[in-house]
Amino acid sequence: MTKGLFAGFALTLASTNPLYAQENLISWSGDLEIGFDGTISSGDPASEFTDNYASLETSFEAGLAHGVALFGTLTLESVIDPTDTRHFEDIGLYVSALGLEFEFAHSHIQLGKINPTFAIAWDAAPGFYGTSLAEDYELNEAIGVTLDTPLQGTDGTLSMAVFYADDTGLSDSFGVRRGRNITAHGGAGNTGKLNNVALQYLHIHEDSTYWIGGRFLTASKVDVSDELGAVVGMAHSFDNGFDIIFEIAHFDGFAGGATNVTYTTVGSSYAHGPWEYSASFTGMRDSAAGHDHVVSIGLDYLHENDIAIGGGVALYNVAGVKSTAIGASVVVPF
Numbered sequence: 112m113t114k115g116l117f118a119g120f121a122l123t124l125a126s127t128n129p130l131y132a133q134e135n136l137i138s139w140s141g142d143l144e145i146g147f148d149g150t151i152s153s154g155d156p157a158s159e160f161t162d163n164y165a166s167l168e169t170s171f172e173a174g175l176a177h178g179v180a181l182f183g184t185l186t187l188e189s190v191i192d193p194t195d196t197r198h199f200e201d202i203g204l205y206v207s208a209l210g211l212e213f214e215f216a217h218s219h220i221q222l223g224k225i226n227p228t229f230a231i232a233w234d235a236a237p238g239f240y241g242t243s244l245a246e247d248y249e250l251n252e253a254i255g256v257t258l259d260t261p262l263q264g265t266d267g268t269l270s271m272a273v274f275y276a277d278d279t280g281l282s283d284s285f286g287v288r289r290g291r292n293i294t295a296h297g298g299a300g301n302t303g304k305l306n307n308v309a310l311q312y313l314h315i316h317e318d319s320t321y322w323i324g325g326r327f328l329t330a331s332k333v334d335v336s337d338e339l340g341a342v343v344g345m346a347h348s349f350d351n352g353f354d355i356i357f358e359i360a361h362f363d364g365f366a367g368g369a370t371n372v373t374y375t376t377v378g379s380s381y382a383h384g385p386w387e388y389s390a391s392f393t394g395m396r397d398s399a400a401g402h403d404h405v406v407s408i409g410l411d412y413l414h415e416n417d418i419a420i421g422g423g424v425a426l427y428n429v430a431g432v433k434s435t436a437i438g439a440s441v442v443v444p445f
Contacts, residue, residue: 141169146440153434160196164189168207175211182221183209190289203284207252218260224281226251227272227309228259229326230342232358237380237389238409239423239438244393245376248340248360250326252277255305267314270324274309276301299328299338299367311342318348334367344376352382370399387411389423403429417444 149161166188173181183206190203210223233245255274262269276282278301282292292301300307311324321344328338344358356378365372378391389411394404409423422439 137171137173139169139171140445141167142442142444143167144440144442146438148436148438150434150436154432155434158432158434160193162189162193162196163198165199165202170208172212178214180212180214181210182212190284190287201287203287203289205284205289206281209281218258221257223254224277224279225253225255225257225272225274227253227255227257227274227326228270228311229309229324229340230311230358230360231322231344231346232356232360232374232376232378232393235346235356236358236376236378236391236393237354237356237387238378238391238407238411239421239440240405240407240425240436241378241389241391241393241409241423243407243425244395244403244405245358245360245374247395248362248365248374250274250300250309252282253300253307254279255307262312265314266316267312270309270311270313272309273305274300274307275304278303294331295333297331297333297367299330299334299336299364301331302329304329318350320346328367330364330367335369336364336367338365338367339363340365353379354382355379365397370397372397385413385415387413400430403427405429418442 145165147161147163150158153159168184168186170184175181185204186207187202187204189201190205191201206224208224208226210221210225213220227250229250230248233242233249236242236245253274254277255272257270257272259268259270276292276298278292278294280291283290294301294303306329307327309324309326311322313320313322324342326340330337340360340362342358342360346354346356348354358376360374362372373396374393376391376393378389380387380389389409391407392404394402396402405425405427407423407425409421411419411421413419419442425436427434427436
């Protein structure tokens with residue numbers, strides 16, 4: 112059933128694209144990823160299994176009037192965390208983003224289901240496993256408003272968002288159901304009210320990028336604390352093919368809990384022709400639970416037609432349990 116859903120959705124996209132392209136009413140892009148992620152050894156034998164997966168994501172933008180557009184992102188992937196080895200199972204389709212975008216004087220406002228801007232390492236740390244711990248503090252699938260505006264006299268952009276965790280029908284999925292989010296589930300920011308804020312300033316100077324940001328997530332009815340977070344980071348590209356990234360993110364009352372948490376991510380990559388070699392480290396220090404970390408190395412190959420083939424090895428130490436994971440994937444853009 113899930114295989115049929117996956118193939119049917121891909122066929123629908125392929126059949127509709129020529130019409131939209133011809134009429135020039137809508138622009139869209141996306142990528143298909145097929146890969147595997149397996150824990151080959153662990154201090155917890157129950158964690159030793161492999162997830163063979165496929166995911167498809169497509170984003171679109173349709174102009175409605177001058178300076179006004181409808182935007183959206185659809186994601187098709189496994190929507191339930193694996194508990195044993197699985198092969199392309201538990202696949203559901205959901206709406207990652209959907210709303211209206213307004214452009215004026217080089218500024219952009221998005222209204223609807225949005226992904227607030229906060230931090231970069233969760234998306235940009237290099238390698239197959241480079242983002243695996245930093246993803247803990249990603250902000251996504253929220254209902255609210257974002258504003259991105261360039262600051263005059265600088266090479267920087269200020270991003271602001273007011274939001275709450277999506278608790279509409281769009282928080283569920285089709286095919287395999289992941290379940291609708293409700294405020295009773297808890298978690299900082301899951302309030303059903305526009306009482307959560309994220310701010311970030313990003314500055315680009317020649318080959319360097321710097322960012323600093325903060326966020327405030329209001330405690331839900333079942334949480335013990337509001338969350339107050341801050342992030343600072345930088346990335347630099349050298350002329351010899353080396354890139355580096357460094358980010359620190361600190362949170363008081365992380366995720367509505369009673370503890371303070373600090374994440375530190377350091378990553379580097381070296382590009383030589385179509386090959387890219389990478390290494391990264393992310394450490395997470397919890398004021399109550401102690402220290403977790405992951406060290407990863409990766410190798411990627413970018414084909415001439417932009418098909419990316421990559422893989423990596425990760426060494427985890429989480430809650431005192433050490434494990435080793437290997438993974439690889441092929442990403443086909445369209």
